[in-house]
Amino acid sequence: MVNEEWAPPGIDTTKPSVARVYDFMVGGKDNYAIDRMVAQRALEIMPDAQEAGRACRAFLRRVVHYLAADVGIRQFLDLGSGLPTDTNVHQVAQSVDPATRVIYVDNDPMVLVHGRALLASNDTTAVVQADIREPQQILDHDVVRDQLDFTEPIGLLMLSILHHLNDDEDPGAVAATLRDALPSGSHLAIIHFWDPAEEQPEVAAKVVDAERVFNETLGTGRWRRRDEVQAYFGDFELVEPGLVPLAEWRPNDKDKAEQTDSYYTMIGGVARKP
């Protein structure tokens, strides 16, 4: 746990942040009392929510390894990258090819502070502070333009970020702007809070409560239905096994999950630009 007396300059510890609440959920130490309070409220509704956090990180590792090793992607743009944790995108991708370029983008200032410290000696990886609600600014950013070659396939990661855009912020338009900028052969990976609706009515009732708590405390958090999430892929072609509960996406033996409630609250997939 961080010392409550100390925070990096510019970090407001009186307001919870999505990045720090998530950090707590995945077992990190870069969170404050206010973040843990929000996390505890979510855990009251969904006691196995930390399992969902672990499933997200395991999905991320499998997806990035698949894109780097099987598809041959050598450049990644990770939007809403979060605070550094045990195994990060660049570590997975660069274990396949150390020359792989990775750009992390997040709007939380703490991600920038910790990301820069982590990457001090890595010249193929960078962290940029920007807001996904302004996708064109990300695409035009000097670092993004310098580091990524938009004539070669890119791995665009939007893992647990689009559900932090409210409906009036038009996540569909944000996703479309980003998809349109990518060359053919690029891949888009998404994790999204999932409202399993009639597929799992008891879980669907709980996500209504979870959405209320997130919006009261963090001001964001939308659990969307499968078809709403699928729309973010546009005309990209989903690779097998499609848009599925995270643990079902090309699982390793060690990532096998029990099908508890949280299993049905997150959905993910990967799709290729034709």
Ligand SMILES: C[S@@+](CC[C@H](N)C(=O)[O-])C[C@H]1O[C@@H](n2cnc3c(N)ncnc32)[C@H](O)[C@@H]1O
């Ligand atoms: C739940 S974390 C996900 C971290 C990582 N992608 C993962 O899947 O493990 C969501 C991240 O998105 C960031 N975020 C939320 N809204 C954002 C926005 N409008 N622009 C950029 N980043 C945002 C948060 O700061 C947080 O770090």
